[in-house]
Amino acid sequence: MASFVNRFGLWSEDQQRQARELAQRLERGDIDTVRFAFPDQHGILRGKTLVAVEAKAALWDGVNLTSTLLAKDTSHKTVFPVFSAGGGFAMEGFQGGADFTVVADPATFQVLPWSPRTGWLLCDAYMASGAPCPFATRQILQRAVGQLDALGLDFIAGLEVEFHVFRIDDARLALADSGQPGRPPEVSLLSHGYQYLTELRYDRAEPLLELLRSNLVALGLPLRSLEIEFGPSQFELTFGPTAGVLPADTMVLLRSAIKQVCQRHGYHATFMCRPKIPNVMSSGWHLHQSLRRKGDGVNAFMPEAEGADLSAIGMGYLGGLKAHACGAAALASPTINGYRRYRPMSLAPDRALWARDNRGAMLRVLGGPGQSATRIENRVGEPTANPYLYLASQLFAGLDGMRKGIDPGPSADAPYESPAEPLPRSLGEALACLRADALLREQMGPAFIDYFCHIKEAEIARFNLEVTEWEHREYFDMF
Structure with a gap:
């Protein structure tokens, strides 16, 4: 019987060739295991991890996973009645x-530098019929890229990603620490913060940053800079521009790589937007496109006329980003915590507008006539966002x-004063805007939007059941 891949014609000729070359490499015996990874609804x-001999067959046959993985919220709770009709x-x-x-995309194969006999493959999700899984987020981005292809255009994106790294003092692995979710680790700072881009602070953090640099470069990621951010134990990495789906693939791989490398060396890395630590500064994800x-x-955003900010194509694209900013907010900032970032004059945008x-x-517009790096920087995202959806x-849009x-x-030269449509200030408000955006609902699929909103609303419902520290402090003695 034909393999799953061949039966449904899932690979191009290039992918077939890449898979044959990878199979030969697995036969040579320098790889012990291969991780078949797919980005779920949260990114x-x-x-599953397969031994090399099984991985060779799984290249063409795929790897079966339970569909309950698609039904989970961020606590890994199943929020759909999976045994109903x-x-x-x-x-x-x-x-x-x-x-x-x-099914693995053989072009994504990596050997993990921190586990040098371990291979890694990024996969796409399919139903038993061979149809793309309707909740597979990488394929949603592939559809969007395909629409650009039809216009003779490539999507180009560069990443600026902020995150925190702490020293682990207690991993909290006692029996009483289990749960769904379990207790997070107890940590201490690597830096006090508020020494933005100072060389002395960078030098103190260099052992960690060199550890990250060497592993990310070994993965082939287009790392450009490693920076000391403003807040305590906060850092930023920037990455050069890549095309198509690759910027999103880069984001899921770098987040996973940073967390794994840090964990192996006694650090805890988090892409949570605003951790609960004193004097914290929120982390953002700025997307250059x-x-x-x-x-x-040639860059299609680059204007020809002096004094112009963008080409006609670029201005239309910018107009679309602005028009759908509120509808897209839940995909750029998909956690309850992410909306704690929006504070006055905080370098986090609070309304849908653009400025040079x-x-x-x-939306920050950079470049101009004769500048090949002309681009739009969207500053609304948080680093937890599923990059395929963002x-x-x-x-x-x-x-x-x-x-x-x-x-x-x-x-808008005074962006915190100029009148404009306010961005959603909570995840619940953002989900309502997403449901109401007819364009995004049509393009991403009505079933997918309902599915995504159901998962996020389940998270909000769990949050609302908890009594917060603020509520206890505010009301317990007063009333």
Whole structure:
């Protein structure tokens, strides 16, 4: 019988060739195990690890996983009634926790530098029928990139990612620490903060940053800079521009790599937006994006006229990002915690507007005539975002703006004072905006939007059941 891949024609000729070359490498015996990983609804990598001899066959046959993985919120609780008709998803193929299949993209193969006899493959999810899984977020971005391909354009993106790293004092692995979720580790700082970009502070943190640099470079990620951020134990990495789906693949791999490398060396890395530590500064994820013409490789955002900020294509794309900013907010900032970042004059945007080279604006336009690096920086995202959904939302919104010629209006030189549509201030408000955005609902799929919102609303419901420290302090003695 033909393999799963060949039966449904899931690979290109290049992928078939890459898979044959990888199979030969596995036969040579220098790889012991291979991790087959797929990015779930939260952008977290899940999957199975196979010994090399089994991994060779799984390249073409895929790896079966239980569909309950698609039903989990951020505590790993299953929030759909998986044993009801349709598995709680209101569609065939999910009932009873049935399997779905993840198929490796052989172009993504890596040998993990921190585990040098371990291979790693990024996978796409398919139903038993061979159809793409409707909740597979990498394939949603692939669809968006495909729409650009039809216009003769490439999507180009560069990443600026902030995060925190702490020293682990107590991993909290006592029996009483288990739970769903379990207790997080007890940690201490690596730096006091508030010495933004100082060389002395960088030198003190160099052992950690060199550990990260060497592993990320060994993975082939386009690392550009390692920086001391403003807050205590806070850092930033920036990455050069890549095309298509690769920026999102880079983001899921670098987050997983940083957490694994740090854990092995007694550190705890977190991409949580605003950890509960004294004097904390929130972490953001700034996404630099542009379009490139396939025919001549020229940046399609670069304007020709002096004094112009962007080309006509670029202005339409910018208009689309602005028009759908509120609808896309839940995909750029998908956690309850992420909305604690929005504070006055905090370098986090609070309204949907754009400005030329102004870090207070949601959409910061950089470059101009003759500058090949002309681009739009979206400053709304948090580093926990599922990168496939965040980038797909940008492409669908930008394409809508290009097709309709949406005018983004004038540059807002005082972004915290200029009148504009306010961005959602809570996850619940953001989900309501997402449900109401007809363009994003159509392009991402109504079933997917309902599915995503159901998971996030389950998280909000759990949060609302808890009595917070603030409530206890405020009311326990007063009333």
